[in-house]
Amino acid sequence: MDKEISANGSQTARETVLELRHLTRKFGQRIAVNELDLQVYRGDVFGLLGPNGSGKTTTIRMIVNLVRPNVGEVLLFGQSLQQRHFSTSILGRVGSLIEQPTFYPFLSGQDNLLGIASFAGMSDTQVTRSRIDESLELVGLADRRKDRVQTYSLGMKQRLGIAAALLQRPDLVILDEPTNGLDPAGVFHIRQIIQHIARQGITIVVSSHLLYEVEQMCSRVAILEQGKLLVQDEVQNLLQKHRGMTVMFDDASVLEKAFSAMRVFITQQSWLQGCQVLHADPNDKGPIGEYALSIDCPSEYASRLNRLLGEQGIYAAEIRRQKLTLEDFFLRLTAQPQHMQPDQKKEGAGV
Numbered sequence: 001m002d003k004e005i006s007a008n009g010s011q012t013a014r015e016t017v018l019e020l021r022h023l024t025r026k027f028g029q030r031i032a033v034n035e036l037d038l039q040v041y042r043g044d045v046f047g048l049l050g051p052n053g054s055g056k057t058t059t060i061r062m063i064v065n066l067v068r069p070n071v072g073e074v075l076l077f078g079q080s081l082q083q084r085h086f087s088t089s090i091l092g093r094v095g096s097l098i099e100q101p102t103f104y105p106f107l108s109g110q111d112n113l114l115g116i117a118s119f120a121g122m123s124d125t126q127v128t129r130s131r132i133d134e135s136l137e138l139v140g141l142a143d144r145r146k147d148r149v150q151t152y153s154l155g156m157k158q159r160l161g162i163a164a165a166l167l168q169r170p171d172l173v174i175l176d177e178p179t180n181g182l183d184p185a186g187v188f189h190i191r192q193i194i195q196h197i198a199r200q201g202i203t204i205v206v207s208s209h210l211l212y213e214v215e216q217m218c219s220r221v222a223i224l225e226q227g228k229l230l231v232q233d234e235v236q237n238l239l240q241k242h243r244g245m246t247v248m249f250d251d252a253s254v255l256e257k258a259f260s261a262m263r264v265f266i267t268q269q270s271w272l273q274g275c276q277v278l279h280a281d282p283n284d285k286g287p288i289g290e291y292a293l294s295i296d297c298p299s300e301y302a303s304r305l306n307r308l309l310g311e312q313g314i315y316a317a318e319i320r321r322q323k324l325t326l327e328d329f330f331l332r333l334t335a336q337p338q339h340m341q342p343d344q345k346k347e348g349a350g351v
């Protein structure tokens with residue numbers, strides 16, 4: 001259980017559904033997943049993000065027990081998969097869609113699910129059939145259930161894959177890139193389905209490259225790079241904490257002075273993370289003005305920043321809190337920075 005303080009100050013306990021402890025997996029000399037610690041709480045729609053090759057699929061494969069970690073453990077509902085005698089019934093509480101689902105093309109969606117149910121040990125009873133109907137209904141395939149899978153679009157096959165993951169009424173659903181290769185309408189449909197499943201009280205872990213979608217549907221995210229965890233947090237917290245500020249000035253000479261001052265402030269103030277000139281070209285009349293700096297710092301530091309500048313006789317025309325998207329944040333975290341950062345301070349690097 002993890003404690004969190006709610007808006008009214010009371011402490012609430014959140015049940016940890018999935019926990020990864022120091023999870024590590026190597027393939028030869030290559031470390032695919034490196035000492036990964038993660039917690040997924042009941043009710044989370046948890047986004048697993050990272051550039052290509054960052055270890056998302058390997059992590060998911062270890063969660064569903066398809067790949068064994070070299071070091072560390074996966075705890076599902078408090079039980080470690082790496083314990084010698086873990087109860088395999090725990091895996092029945094987890095539904096998953098890993099990469100492209102494969103189906104028998106000549107069988108209908110319904111009959112494919114019947115086959116999958118039988119493989120999972122569910123006999124062909126009325127209960128099983130009504131679960132199949134329920135799952136098909138949830139993913140919007142009820143009216144196509146008798147059609148052969150070979151007539152399904154890619155999006156419909158993905159949705160059938162999600163229906164298969166839901167068959168055993170799992171408590172946790174793991175979806176690896178469920179929107180891969182889909183058109184915008186297909187992506188939107190999958191997002192709606194994920195949100196619908198979440199409203200049924202099912203915890204969801206979803207990996208994706210579509211950051212806009214993740215921002216819309218996930219409550220918490222973890223970002224991986226080269227197998228290592230860069231950050232895990234509530235989406236809203238991340239965007240709030242890291243959105244930064246745009247500071248506008250009346251003319252180029254003030255901008256110049258402010259930029260020079262920022263170089264010094266960044267070496268002195270730990271809350272200042274970086275600074276970049278925006279629209280310094282007088283011919284470039286961008287939407288945020290001609291003379292502006294973008295400052296990487298928590299948005300609650302606006303007045304402190306204003307005071308620092310004011311003490312140097314530098315007066316901003318306007319300070320705006322930036323609206324940060326998950327995509328901005330992801331790129332900031334995983335891309336090579338092009339602007340002044342604390343670790344470049346000694347060389348006095350600039351724009």
Ligand SMILES: Nc1ncnc2c1ncn2[C@@H]1O[C@H](COP(=O)(O)OP(=O)(O)OP(=O)(O)O)[C@@H](O)[C@H]1O
Nearest residue numbers: 027030031032050051052053054055056057058059
């Ligand atoms: N079976 C394997 N054998 C050898 N190397 C592997 C294997 N599976 C994964 N890797 C390597 O591990 C690293 C992580 O791969 P993984 O597929 O987990 O990343 P990913 O984040 O899911 O990537 P993508 O977004 O491209 O799907 C990569 O360098 C990959 O080449």
